[in-house]
Structure formats: structure tokens, C-alpha cells
Amino acid sequence: MFKKILYPTDFSDVSKKALEFVKGLKEAGAEEVVILHIVDMRHFTGPDIGSALDLAMLEEAMENRAALEIEALEKELTKCGFTVKTRVEHGIPFREVLRIEEEEDVSITVIGSHGKSNLKEMFLGSVSEMVIRKAKKPVIVVKR
């Protein structure tokens, strides 16, 4: 029921709270965690943004930062006894989460209610909302 967990993260504080839930599922039979981060470059395209070279450098910097964060998460979960797989994908976050949910055939997804870019006023972040609506398997929503 909780065997293989999908844990999408944008490294926000709510994502960190969700991580505690992932750990808590170990005793309920969770064995494997897929840590997923999506590099979303949509905010950086438009007339104001510099050259394609700048964009490529920015994307590389984001990937490098993500790699460091994910490495730390991987260590933390491995120490808890999980088998850990990490994935960094590019695209529209909710679509990637749903795609990986199916591709990895996970048992459950554990997600924070809000991402980094979500407004304080929103009750639910847009990525989380779409994931909850369209996920095939159960979703644990951890609130901020």
C-alpha cells in the first residue's frame, strides 16, 4: 500500500515537511522512494530575458543546485533504510509528476500543499491541486 513512494520536491519548506511523512511511512511498509525534482524554465522565457546562452547557463545552474539538494535528500532517506531513486526532469511540473507516477508505478505520492512560487493567499498550490485531481494512485497532501 505504501511500498513505493513518489516524493516530488521543489525544495520548499512544505516539501521538507512532506519528507517527514515519507519517513513515517517506513514502518507502514514503505521500501522505495523516488525523489523527483522538475526544472521548470517557463518563467525565464520572454522578451525581457537575455540571450539563449544566458538561459542555458541559468538552466545549468538550476540543475547543479538541484543535484546538490537531491544528493542530500538521497543520503537522508538511505540512512532511514529506504531504497532511493532520484530523477530530475524538465517540463511543466504537474505533468511531469503525473507522468513519473505512472512510469514508476508508485504506490502513493507524498506532496506538499504549496510550492515555492505559490501565493500565501491560496489554500492549495496549483501543482499540488492538479496532481491531487489527476493522480491515479493515492496522494498524501502535507499542509504548510
Add this chain to the structure above:
Amino acid sequence: MFKKILYPTDFSDVSKKALEFVKGLKEAGAEEVVILHIVDMRHFTGPDIGSALDLAMLEEAMENRAALEIEALEKELTKCGFTVKTRVEHGIPFREVLRIEEEEDVSITVIGSHGKSNLKEMFLGSVSEMVIRKAKKPVIVVKR
């Protein structure tokens, strides 16, 4: 983290799937389950409906049916080793779920993505959506 679970149910098939999740959390440290059912009379008020007496009889019949269903759920969860509390409330379902979530100070809510009255075409039922949005604590959404 999973110590005290709120399990709202309208006795639908998805609610039954959610019950399996509740059971699965036993190994993760869950101890107590609050089974909650809400008698919602809103659909039965209006000019087409009969007398106040008919309504009172209908409400009583719904309560009696709920009591039977809840008793069966209580037995099932007790057998799994949970301490079980049952509540039948009257009102608007999502408001009652949120009120009881706070009043009972639960650790987590386990809810089906759809209730009995929700359309097949909807990705998420209206009660579940409001509960996910406004809950103070984490919510496990079990999909149909």
C-alpha cells in the same frame, strides 16, 4: 504523525477504499480512528418535498442506516487493534469534517476522492476538494 486518524465516510465505494488505507497506517503508529458520518438533509428541502413529518421520518431512517453502517466499520477497525470513536453529525459535510478535524485534534484525515453524489466526470469531489484545501493537518486522498 499518524496517531489519531479522522475517517469521514459517506459509505461509498471510494470511502471503503480509504478504509484500507486507514488500516494500513496501523503499522505506522496509528492508534485511534474517529469514524465520521454527516447526515446532509439539504437535498431534501424544497417545494417538491412533502411535509415536515416526512422529512423527520426520512432523517430518522438515514440516521438508523448510518448507525448500522458505522457499527460495522467500528467492529472492523476494533478488530484491527484501533481505539475507535464514532460520530454522526448533521450539516454541510465539508464544514463538519473541518470542524471535527479541529475539535478532535486529529493527526491526519483519510478521505476518498469522491463521495456518493459526485459526478463521474469530476476529477475530485466537492467535499474532498474543500477538505483538502482547508484542512489544518495532512490529508490522504484515496482515488476511486
